[in-house]
Amino acid sequence: MNEQITDQQINSAGHLMIGGCDAVELAHQYGTPLVVYDVQQIRRQIRAFKHVFEENNVEYAVSYASKAFAAIAMYQVVAAEGGHTDVVSGGELYTAIKAGFPMANVSFHGNNKSREELEMAIDHHVGTIMIDNFHEIELLTDVLEERDVKVNVMLRITPGISAHTNKYIQTGQVDSKFGFDLQSGQADEALAKVLANPRMQMKGLHAHIGSQIFELAGFKGVAKKLVEVAAHWQEKFNYQASVINVGGGFGIRYVKDDTPLAPEEFVEAIIKAIKDEINKTNLMMPAIWIEPGRSIAGPAGYNLYTVGSRKAVPGLRPYVTVDGGMGDNIRPALYEAQYETVLASDPRANLVEHVRLAGKYCESGDILSQDQALPATKPGDVLAMLDTGAYGYSMASNYNRNPRPAVVFAEDGKAQVVIKRETYDDLIHLDEPYRQ
Numbered sequence: 001m002n003e004q005i006t007d008q009q010i011n012s013a014g015h016l017m018i019g020g021c022d023a024v025e026l027a028h029q030y031g032t033p034l035v036v037y038d039v040q041q042i043r044r045q046i047r048a049f050k051h052v053f054e055e056n057n058v059e060y061a062v063s064y065a066s067k068a069f070a071a072i073a074m075y076q077v078v079a080a081e082g083g084h085t086d087v088v089s090g091g092e093l094y095t096a097i098k099a100g101f102p103m104a105n106v107s108f109h110g111n112n113k114s115r116e117e118l119e120m121a122i123d124h125h126v127g128t129i130m131i132d133n134f135h136e137i138e139l140l141t142d143v144l145e146e147r148d149v150k151v152n153v154m155l156r157i158t159p160g161i162s163a164h165t166n167k168y169i170q171t172g173q174v175d176s177k178f179g180f181d182l183q184s185g186q187a188d189e190a191l192a193k194v195l196a197n198p199r200m201q202m203k204g205l206h207a208h209i210g211s212q213i214f215e216l217a218g219f220k221g222v223a224k225k226l227v228e229v230a231a232h233w234q235e236k237f238n239y240q241a242s243v244i245n246v247g248g249g250f251g252i253r254y255v256k257d258d259t260p261l262a263p264e265e266f267v268e269a270i271i272k273a274i275k276d277e278i279n280k281t282n283l284m285m286p287a288i289w290i291e292p293g294r295s296i297a298g299p300a301g302y303n304l305y306t307v308g309s310r311k312a313v314p315g316l317r318p319y320v321t322v323d324g325g326m327g328d329n330i331r332p333a334l335y336e337a338q339y340e341t342v343l344a345s346d347p348r349a350n351l352v353e354h355v356r357l358a359g360k361y362c363e364s365g366d367i368l369s370q371d372q373a374l375p376a377t378k379p380g381d382v383l384a385m386l387d388t389g390a391y392g393y394s395m396a397s398n399y400n401r402n403p404r405p406a407v408v409f410a411e412d413g414k415a416q417v418v419i420k421r422e423t424y425d426d427l428i429h430l431d432e433p434y435r436q
Contacts (some may be wrong), residue, residue, distance in 0.1 A: 002340060003256060004386055005347045016347045016384050018302055019410025023344040026415060027304045027382040030406055033324030034304040035393050035419075037069075039077060039411035041300035046081040048264045049292065056271045058288055063107055065248050065293030066092050068390040069301070073409055073418035075099035078296075086130070086291050090117040097124055107291075109156070111178050118143045128152045130206055132179055134186075137193050144199040153200045154245060155180060157187045159207045159225040179207070182229065191233060202239065204286060205229060208247030211294060214260045220273045222246055227277035234283060245289035246270050252298045254387050255338045263295035294390035301389020303329060303405075304344065307381040308360070317356050320377060325359015326366040327402045329385070329392045333365045341372050344382040349375035357383075361400050393419070401427050 009017050016023040019038040026036055046062060053060035063084035066075065070092045076099050078085055084105040087093045096106055104127040110117070111132045118136075121129060122143055131137060131153050144151060156179035180187040187205075194200045205226055209218050223246055230241040250267075251260035267290060278285050305322035312318040331337035341357060343349050351373040359366035368385065377383070396404045403422030408415050 020413035021410040032306040033405040061289040068293030068297040072099040204241040204243030206245035214251040223273035231281045248291040250295040298390035303385040303388040344384040
């Protein structure tokens, strides 16, 4: 029996419910592969983060890290809950603009923003530019002078803290492509340049130590480090940071062996650590910003697949193949990420075998799960993979010229398509014939 499925998520027919909708019916109505989000779960997590700050009487921003999943509908839900958002590309920014997201509550991240992206951000009055490197200071200065405007900025620093996480998603260590290094004096040099620039209004400092982190130590460490840097900047530059942004990376449960804290417990510890360190200084208490992405989108998402072929080899785990795979969820192939999968028509059915859950893509590495316990399955059964809401659709591809799936939002028993399923015509709409 899967411990992640509650009694409230099973209807009278014994089927899995997502946002009050029958998962089997969703698969039949919208086709598979299908990505489904429980919108109330998204709302609940944003509200839980906000509640922690408000209980602690701290100024804050809960800024959704939209690289986890960016869509017009997602930005609209975040905005409705009073959240901020951070974007990392012109494409994410454009989507937020089209969603009507309040631009004052947008932060623009990225380690190689183009001039065109910075121009778009400035022209649409993005709230804060997160400056990542010296080249960006020069580029942004040119844009601001050309348009004769000012903008709020923050400096991203690398605090020298390596989170206990996959090496590909560690970002806070000294040897990182992101941010200004502390030890070499880069951060001080960057601050001096920004403070000397009348078009840049310096709000504070930012760090992000990684993703899918289960331990408090890294967050406590970065909180302490950022306050130390803020105190140093006050002493050396007479600059008082109004914001300390600790990033995101709060881990979620994917499989039963994962034992993360509730995401809001990380925030509670961060607030306490910052308050404790501030009390040792003569700094004013800054606002605290967080940038959760996975912890908001991940648990709310499900991938629905239809079972197809099966390959059984004596002495080996059988392959059970579904109609999606690495094109809609590349994380297992990329990170060896693990998920749990249930039979949508009976999520508490007795588990009778361990299989390799394989995708349909022409790639030996297209395995969604190397060891998935399942009940007996047959072609046509609908499987639901849990906690797929972060970095699944956002990293989706058209490999093998397969269309990307539809995305459905389910809430209070009603479902609506928020991203249409791609068609074959969509796949070729940018192609041009070869002319000799």
